[in-house]
Amino acid sequence: MISFKMLYLKYFPYNPRPFQDELMDRIFMSNIMLCEAPTGSGKSIASLCSFLADKKEEEKIVVLTRTKSQADIYLGEIKKISEKIKKTISAVHLVSKQEICPKLKYSDITYEEFNQLCRVSECEYRDRNDCPYIKLQKKLPRAEVIVASYNYLLYPPLRDYFLDRAETTLENLMVIVDEAHNLLNLDILGRKIKEKTVKLAEKELKERIPLRRIFKGEDSMIDISGWIEPEEIRYLYEMGTEILKEKKISFTFRTACFFLNAYKLRYNENFMIYRQNGEIFLKPIFPSKLIEPLIYCKKLLLMSATLSPIEGYATLYELEKAEVYSMPNLFPKENRRYLVIRSGLNTRLESRDAMLWKKYAKTIEEIYKSTPRITLVFFPSYEILKEVHSFVNFNVFIEPKENKELKTLIEKIKNEKKALLFAVCGGKLSEGVEFTIDGSSIVKTIVIAGLPFPVPNFELELKRELYDRKFGYGRGYFFLHVLPMVNKTLQATGRAIRSANDRAVVVFLDDRLEHYRYFPQEIREELELVEIEKIREKVEEFHKTYA
Ligand code: SF4
Known part of the structure; x- marks a missing residue:
């Protein structure tokens, strides 16, 4: 492959790691791309440098992120690039009015209520041209990079407003959709x-x-x-x-x-x-319809650490013509182990009873006993967590329902020599939370106590019919049940190994083995089938090797 190194390395503020060159080349060359790259692979900086190398003066880079911490990562990298090229790249973080308004301090009202209040209130900041939000909007036409939430380009009523404020067109945008697996869950754009x-x-x-x-x-x-x-x-x-x-x-x-x-x-x-x-x-209904207008952008890049199986996402997002790239995991193989029980436990609806919860509790206790530091157990739902918890004889820390309690819990856990922590797949602890001390993860074993399939309901039934009609019979189940299950599981398993020095074992306590073929190649190849009675021994063996 021809390398465009010279063009993007001009912006790159670090020494490129293995595969980063290839990633930047691929991003540089493709118009539409789906990219799966593990945590710690440096995909944010790689995408920014490739885009900057290809950007013309009138064009803008828009990074769509879901959380503030993700937005901060991009803004931090833009600063580093500016230092490297000795020229400030004008970047705007388009936060909501509510977040920066110095006048109206109401947090328990909706975005629309806030907007209306702003519109109808007397405001001295507006009168003296000092409203931070208006100032922010005025910066948009001249910004080279805009970091914003998904809504600005994906929610139809907001898209035109955004383009108008930024004085641009879709054709002049180069768009990065960060954590693009989130588009699976359209709740973020629903009401x-x-x-x-x-x-x-x-x-x-x-x-x-x-x-x-x-x-x-x-x-x-x-x-x-x-x-x-x-x-x-x-x-x-x-x-x-x-x-x-x-x-x-x-x-x-x-x-x-x-x-x-x-x-x-x-x-x-x-x-x-x-x-x-x-x-x-x-x-x-369909994420593809929300993404569709963005294919007219100069460039569109959808990235995530968990887009497996990537061909499934390409079909669901109707981006079959997109370049598809899965970056290999570069962390040492010997630092991880994937175990799955051959039989004896699963959270299928018809298997659920007190006996099952008791068996889960006993197996988790065995795993916990042979794990140093933190054993983090993920359940498919809060209800199952509670059922299993009632049979556990050890002290258990439980994922809080309120965000404000989360920080306290993490600090507490960090001070424990050994702890058992229960959480829910797709919950607060499965995405964006770091259990690290001095950059090293303290989670040594992750247990997936049941594959987190969504619970059937009216919405899913309705959608399944529509998806089957669009993609073919049976595909609705795959897109609405299997893909979200794989994604939630991968988000959870990704909590343990955050850097090259971290070591952890992941135990899947669910014997529905037919579903593991949808997991990334690394897991498929390394997954070890274990009898339930041998789980403790296997976990112990792994941790002893690295004690
Ligand atoms: S105009 Fe006034 S009320 Fe509205 S966002 Fe600006 S400072 Fe707040």
Whole structure:
């Protein structure tokens, strides 16, 4: 392969690690690319350097991230590149109004309520041209790199607004979608409303809202036009704004916004409005339809540490023509071990009973006894975690439900010589949390106590039918059940080995062996089948070797 090294190495502020050259070459050469690269492989810096090497003056690089910590990584790398080229790259982190507003300090209201409050409030910052958000927006047209949340380019009503503010077009954008596995879970772009919100709105208005009956009845699709007229939404919107001005929170306004969005998107084929368990949801159906407009960008790069099987994502995102690249894991093979039980445990719905939870508890205890430092156990759901916990005889730390308790828990765990920690796949501890001291991971064993398949519900059934129709019979199950299961599992297993010096064993306590073929090559090749009675011995053996 011809190398374009000279072009991108000009920006690269470190010594390239093995495979980084190849990654940068591939990114440089492709227009649309799906890339799977392990944690610690330096994919953020590689993508930025390749993009900068290919960027023309009028073009902008947009990095879409889900979390602030991911955004900070990109902003930090841009600083390093600026130092290397001795020229400041103008970068803007497009945070929300709510995050930087010095005037309105309300955290328990929605984004829309906040926006409306800003619009209708007297504001001295705006009057003296000193509003940080307006200043931020003014920087967009001149920015070379913009780091923003997914919504700005993926949520249809926001995309045009963003392009307008940045004074650009899709053709002039080079887009990096960071942690692109998140597009599997379209909840981040969806909305919902509970009956309680409408009840509180009625209380505010001191009148009945006829629409409240929408929450009653079986789970089903909803035709919004049969429930509410535009005049009624306008009435709720105006009344809600008045209440908002006075009380700084308004359930009437919240209700109006949900139905306004639903009304706007009612003919959009990629959005569905449905009732499930007494709540109304507005959700996208296919991720590919959200990604579709971005294929007109000059470059589009979707990256993640967990995009396995990558061909599955290429089909689901309808990017079959994209360049696909899986970067190998460069951490020493001898530092890890993957074990799976041959038989005896799984969390299939029909297997679930007290006997099963007891057996899980006993096996986890055995693994814990032979593990130094931290044993981190991931369950498919909080309910299963609680069931198994009731049979465990050791002290167990449990993943907190509130974010604010998370930091305290991690600090506590770091001070423990040995600890057993229970968490949920896809929960707070499975993504973005570091269990490291001086850069080394203290998690020595990860247990996957049941493959985290989603629990069937109305939404999944509905989508499965639509996916089967689009991709072929049986593919709906693969995209909606298998891919998310693999992804959640990989996010969880990725918690232990964060650097070349970390060592850990991963134990899969689920004997549905047919599903492991969808895991990355590294796991498929290294996975060891073990009898359940031998698990403790195997874990002990691994840890003793490196004691
Ligand atoms: S205009 Fe005023 S209220 Fe609105 S975001 Fe700016 S500082 Fe806050």
